[in-house]
Amino acid sequence: MTPNLSGKINGYLDTGYLDNQIKIKLPEFSFFKKPISNTKPYRTISVLDAYTLIKGHWNIERTQALRQIKDVEEARAFKASQFNYVCFSGVFTKRSEKHFQHHSGLMVLDFDHLSDVDGVKNSLLADESLETVLLFRSPSGDGLKWVITIDIRLMDHKNYFKAVGNYLKQTYQFEVDASGKDVARACFLPYDPQVYINPNYLSHEKGI
16 A cells, blocks of 8 residues: 655753643654764654754754865764754654654655755645655755655555655655665754744744
8 A cells, every 4th residue: 555645952942932832732753962872862852843953053053064074974973973863753762663662753854965955945845745844954955854744554664765755756856865764764953044844833933
């Protein structure tokens, strides 16, 4: 069966912001403090928390520093040591499929080394078959992170990823990083003042 594709962090956010999130249930997932070798989650956050962290000032310096590094291995090591990260697809007691607690209903897809970042972004936002939750530039600046809703009642995470990947390749000729098939996929949180969030979640933004 194929999916019907048509169909506060302590020190980051104040308690007043958190207290305002009372209107509807937001997708939640695990947040991890740097470095990437730390596999114990710091806490569970919502999609609006992630949006706030990406749009806000907390990651400006590390994102700018990363984009100045020309050596690929040096950049990879810097990113792994300096960026906090999330596992968008759910809540974990430890970052591994074995310690997966429950699914968030979200999947993150990576598009790397794009020649036209804005063009791909516009195509994804205009797509009527998949619901965009978040869309932002990767830490390196030449890629995108696309967070979409999925329905795991239709099929498991890996097969859903395969179906979405095939759809994107056939429809747009977009190649997706295969790492997204892993439910425990780590996604670093960069600075992107142009991060997109689905407007349905902005009713929670009071106080930002």
